[in-house]
Amino acid sequence: MGFLKVSSPHAHGPMSTASVMRLVLLATLPGMLALTWFFGFGTIVNVLWASITALAFEALALRWRKRPIGFYLNDYSALVTAFLLGIALPPAAPFWLIMIGTGFAILICKQLYGGMGYNPFNPAMAAYVMLLISFPVQMTQWLAPKGSFAGDLLGPIEALRYCFGFGREAIDAITMATPLDVLKQNNSLLVSDLWSQSPQFGQVAGKGWEWANAGFLLGGAYLIYRRIFTWHAPLSMLAVLTLMSLFFYDGGSSASGGSPFFHLFSGATMLGAFFIVTDPVTSAVSNRGRLIYGALIGLLIYIIRVWGNYPDALAFSVLLMNFAAPFIDHFTQPRTYGHKTKGADK
Amino acid sequence: MSDISYREISLNGLWKNNPAIVQLLGLCPLLAVTGSVINALGMGLATMLVLTVSNTCVSMIRSFASDAIRLPAFVMIIAAAVTCIELLMQAFAYELFQILGIFLPLITTNCVILGRADAFACKNKVLPAMYDGFIMGAGFAVILMLLGAVREIIGTGAIFANMDLLFGEGAKAWKIVLVEDYTAVLVAILPPGAFIFTGMIIALKNIIDDGIKKREAAKTIESAPTSRRVRVTGNIS
Numbered sequence: 001m002g003f004l005k006v007s008s009p010h011a012h013g014p015m016s017t018a019s020v021m022r023l024v025l026l027a028t029l030p031g032m033l034a035l036t037w038f039f040g041f042g043t044i045v046n047v048l049w050a051s052i053t054a055l056a057f058e059a060l061a062l063r064w065r066k067r068p069i070g071f072y073l074n075d076y077s078a079l080v081t082a083f084l085l086g087i088a089l090p091p092a093a094p095f096w097l098i099m100i101g102t103g104f105a106i107l108i109c110k111q112l113y114g115g116m117g118y119n120p121f122n123p124a125m126a127a128y129v130m131l132l133i134s135f136p137v138q139m140t141q142w143l144a145p146k147g148s149f150a151g152d153l154l155g156p157i158e159a160l161r162y163c164f165g166f167g168r169e170a171i172d173a174i175t176m177a178t179p180l181d182v183l184k185q186n187n188s189l190l191v192s193d194l195w196s197q198s199p200q201f202g203q204v205a206g207k208g209w210e211w212a213n214a215g216f217l218l219g220g221a222y223l224i225y226r227r228i229f230t231w232h233a234p235l236s237m238l239a240v241l242t243l244m245s246l247f248f249y250d251g252g253s254s255a256s257g258g259s260p261f262f263h264l265f266s267g268a269t270m271l272g273a274f275f276i277v278t279d280p281v282t283s284a285v286s287n288r289g290r291l292i293y294g295a296l297i298g299l300l301i302y303i304i305r306v307w308g309n310y311p312d313a314l315a316f317s318v319l320l321m322n323f324a325a326p327f328i329d330h331f332t333q334p335r336t337y338g339h340k341t342k343g344a345d346k
Numbered sequence: 347m348s349d350i351s352y353r354e355i356s357l358n359g360l361w362k363n364n365p366a367i368v369q370l371l372g373l374c375p376l377l378a379v380t381g382s383v384i385n386a387l388g389m390g391l392a393t394m395l396v397l398t399v400s401n402t403c404v405s406m407i408r409s410f411a412s413d414a415i416r417l418p419a420f421v422m423i424i425a426a427a428v429t430c431i432e433l434l435m436q437a438f439a440y441e442l443f444q445i446l447g448i449f450l451p452l453i454t455t456n457c458v459i460l461g462r463a464d465a466f467a468c469k470n471k472v473l474p475a476m477y478d479g480f481i482m483g484a485g486f487a488v489i490l491m492l493l494g495a496v497r498e499i500i501g502t503g504a505i506f507a508n509m510d511l512l513f514g515e516g517a518k519a520w521k522i523v524l525v526e527d528y529t530a531v532l533v534a535i536l537p538p539g540a541f542i543f544t545g546m547i548i549a550l551k552n553i554i555d556d557g558i559k560k561r562e563a564a565k566t567i568e569s570a571p572t573s574r575r576v577r578v579t580g581n582i583s
Contacts, residue, residue, distance in 0.1 A: 100531075108542070134533040 017116075020228055021076035024275065027219030028083050031271060034215040035087065038145045038208025040154025042091020045163045047083055049095055054082035054102040061111035077116045081105050084124035084275055088268060088315070089131070090142045092154060092162040092171065097138050101127040121322045122282045125315040132315070140311075144176035145208035148199035179206030180267050180311040183258050191252035191259070205265035213270040220274025229278040232287050233294035237273050238264060240298030248306065257306040267312040269301070276314065282322045289325075289332035297321050350470070352477060359481030366489035367548045371457040375449050376490060377540040381501070384508045386494030388442045389449065390487025392431050394480065396453050397462060399427040401479030404467040411468070420463045421454070428454045442511040458486060489547065496543050501535035503528025 035043040058078040062069045085101050105127035113119045132139045146153055151174060154162070162171050177185070182198050195201045202210050224231055241263055248257040263269065268276075277283060277294055284293040297317045304313030365371045375393070380386045403423045411419045432450050435443040443450065453459065462482050467475040499505050503525040509517035533539050 130533050130538070133536060133538075134531050135529065136532075138529075 017075045017077065021080050023223065023226060023228055024080055025076065025083055027223045028087065028216070028275065030218045031212050031215030032083075032087060034208070034211040035091070038153075038211060039091045039143045041156040041159040042093075042143060042154050042162070043087060044156070045159040046089050046091060046093055046098060047086030049163060050082040050086035050089075050098050050102050051079055053099045054078045054085075054106055057103050057106040058111070061107055062115075065111065065115070067115070072116065075116060078106060078110075081110070081124045081127075084271070085127055087271060088124065088128050090139065092143070092159045093141075094138060094168065095164050097131060097135060098163075100134075101131050104130050117281055119281060120326075122276060122279050122318055125276060125318045125322075128315040129319055132310070140181075141171065141175045142178045143171075144174050145200060145202075145206065148176065148207055149174065176200055178267070178311060179209060179262075180305060183262070184305075184311050186254060188254055190254055191256050204259075204261035209267070210265040213265040216270035216274055220270065220278075223274060223278075229280070230287060230290065232290035233277045233283060233297075234273040236291045236294035237277055237298040237301075238269070240295045241269065241302055244299060244302035248302075257302070263302065263305070267305075268314040272297075272301075272314040272318065276318050282318075282325060284325045284328045284332065286329065286332050286334045288334070289328045292328050292332065293321055293325060296324070350474060352474070355474065355478050356481050359478065359483075359485040360488070361485075364485045364489060364551075365458040365461075365482055366486050367544070367551050369458070369461070371461055372486060373544075374452065375456065376493065376544065377537060379446055379449050380490055380493040380497055380540055381535045382498040382508065383491055383494040383506055384442065384511055385445060386490040387487070388435070388439065388446055388512060390483070390490040392435065392446075392450060393453055393456065393458070393490075394483025394487050395431050396424065396427045396456075397459050397483035397486075398476055398479040399430070400424045400459055401462055401467040402472060402476040403427070404463040405470060405472045405475035408468045416468065417460075417464070420460060420468075424459050424463070425454045439512055445511070458482065492547060493540065493543055496547075497534045497539055499524060500531050501533075501539065502530055 032043060032047065055073060055078055058073060059069050062072050082102055085105060086098065089098060089101065105123035109121055109123040109126040110116070110119045143154065154174075162168055177200070179198075179200050182194065182200065183191075186194050189197065200206050202208070204210055205213070220234060223229060224234075242260045245257055245260040245263040249259055250256050252259070257263075258266075273294075277297055284290050300317035300320060301313045304310060304316055308316075310316065359365075363369060366373075366376055372393070375389050379389045400420070400423050404420055407419065407423075428451060431453070432443070435446075435450065462479060466478050470478070495505055498507065504521055504523045506520045506522055509520040513520075534543070
């Protein structure tokens with residue numbers, strides 16, 4: 001009689017990589033819709049073009065590495081990278097910028113290290129940082145949000161045209177400093193004055209930005225509900241960011257770092273907390289480790305945003321902590337079943 | 347060791363044991379000053395000269411320096427050579443001297459130089475030692491310039507800019523603009539670019555080496571005697 005020879009692990013997760021990745025893609029939709037509503041179709045064009053190029057680069061790299069192309073393309077991981085990068089880039093970014101970004105993310109940050117599951121750094125964030133330090137001009141051209149200027153938002157055709165370089169000069173007319181930028185440059189106005197004088201501020205943070213962040217928060221909450229990841233890393237990141245901004249708010253003087261609400265709903269906070277920090281490959285693995293990992297990212301985000309050179313800081317913070325993740329894992333190893341903890345021996 | 351041939355020294359320095367991409371020595375200048383061809387060339391030439399001079403001197407004193415004071419003596423010689431080169435550059439290529447800045451005196455601490463002094467020069471006669479220093483320096487300089495060229499092309503879209511710093515006014519026209527209206531890719535000129543492209547050059551060398559090895563392996567199989575016993579167990583490689 002034949003016994004099934006199955007080796008460990010005997011307990012399997014109920015979901016395949018592909019279905020997890022599909023859920024993650026689905027969860028980015030609310031935030032993406034908010035971005036489109038407030039900034040026009042640029043983000044959608046970004047994401048589509050990033051997806052096409054990322055899949056092409058992935059197929060190319062798999063072919064070079066003589067790996068099964070269909071199998072790895074079907075796990076949707078390249079698409080997730082493309083979505084995150086496309087969302088993070090300024091709407092209607094030039095096509096070559098997006099292509100260089102996805103190429104760097106897929107070829108260098110992912111496949112050179114051994115492909116899915118082997119990359120020490122989050123590919124989307126590494127590519128973002130590479131683009132930011134290489135092309136500072138193009139990377140800081142954020143569009144003005146709906147309701148802050150007289151013209152129309154980017155339509156789908158216009159966004160496509162700008163992306164592929166036709167009449168791109170016109171885009172300068174509808175770009176505007178982001179709220180994080182405005183707050184950073186401010187050194188003479190009280191926060192409340194700044195709020196009433198600058199058109200890009202909304203209820204608690206930037207116009208549009210607050211809704212985009214709320215959208216990503218919603219998507220993230222859904223992913224936690226579906227148990228795609230645990231609450232530890234996002235919550236500790238948001239908590240530390242809140243604490244830091246509370247501590248340095250100083251009642252809204254001209255030197256204020258911005259209110260906790262402002263920091264929670266500005267820039268890439270929520271996108272980072274739920275879609276980047278929770279990356280299973282590049283983050284810490286134990287729950288205790290994730291708490292530390294998330295907390296340090298929150299701390300770094302605040303430090304770089306307020307005292308650093310760049311207006312937003314998510315990508316830098318995540319990359320720095322990607323470095324530290326193995327180190328955190330080393331010191332937060334959970335007790336193995338059947339073994340005592342090191343301290344219990346003494 | 348004294349029967350080592352010049353051909354072998356050349357092959358070692360330029361390819362098989364290249365200081366920059368095989369021994370991975372002297373990475374500090376390799377990464378720091380290869381933003382353009384001219385900087386790389388200046389640094390490469392300086393390193394090559396220092397290496398030749400120090401190897402020659404070390405070889406000359408090799409029978410007088412006891413083991414106890416060997417390394418300090420070598421370092422003194424190297425430091426003296428570096429100071430000479432630095433003063434020469436200050437005299438004849440002042441602007442390049444300013445661009446290279448701290449990395450010129452830092453040649454003293456470049457591991458390639460002490461490495462060659464200790465591994466080759468102190469065991470060999472003067473002429474081979476001198477030649478080894480020259481070839482190792484040339485191997486280093488070639489990689490430096492290759493890296494400088496790649497980074498300059500990708501970073502600025504042009505090559506051979508500012509060559510007049512080393513070759514006089516006439517060299518100003520050497521600059522070749524490959525792409526007009528190029529959007530500068532700053533990452534290539536910044537330190538991360540140096541790491542990325544150095545890795546790629548090393549990978550390229552390994553690919554070429556693999557190809558050579560495979561071709562040689564194919565040759566040996568062809569010439570194998572036909573009456574060999576056929577192996578039926580284990581891994582047939």
